[in-house]
Amino acid sequence: MEHVTETADARPGLSKSDKARERTCIGCRKRSGPADLLRMTVSGGLVLPDPGHRAPGRGAHLHPTTECFDLAVRRKAFPRAFRVPGPLDVTGLRDHVAQRDK
Numbered sequence: 001m002e003h004v005t006e007t008a009d010a011r012p013g014l015s016k017s018d019k020a021r022e023r024t025c026i027g028c029r030k031r032s033g034p035a036d037l038l039r040m041t042v043s044g045g046l047v048l049p050d051p052g053h054r055a056p057g058r059g060a061h062l063h064p065t066t067e068c069f070d071l072a073v074r075r076k077a078f079p080r081a082f083r084v085p086g087p088l089d090v091t092g093l094r095d096h097v098a099q100r101d102k
Helices: 016-021 066-074 077-082 091-101
Strands: 038-043 046-049 060-062
Touching (some): 046 091, 060 066, 066 077
Antiparallel strands (some): 038 046, 038 060
16 A cells, blocks of 8 residues: 655645745744745844845745734744844834734
8 A cells, every 4th residue: 555645736726836935934834925924034133024025135934913923932933944043133023013913
């Protein structure tokens, strides 16, 4: 008996280009398109919002809600997502998310 595992390519309803553009929220870990997520980058130990998706460097994605932000903080997901050691300053991002979530 052969064991078959379903891959992301086997998911119904998504074209190849849609799958290529999906990103995972570092807070809730759900996949969404880039339009639904806020891209972030790191500069000098600060996590900065990149709403234009144009900043250079490694990016991470987050649903712009306080729930997903709080989950990411609680899970210590920011350093892991950016592959940097130690804690990062997320105060500016917290303010940005709070403004968008109103």
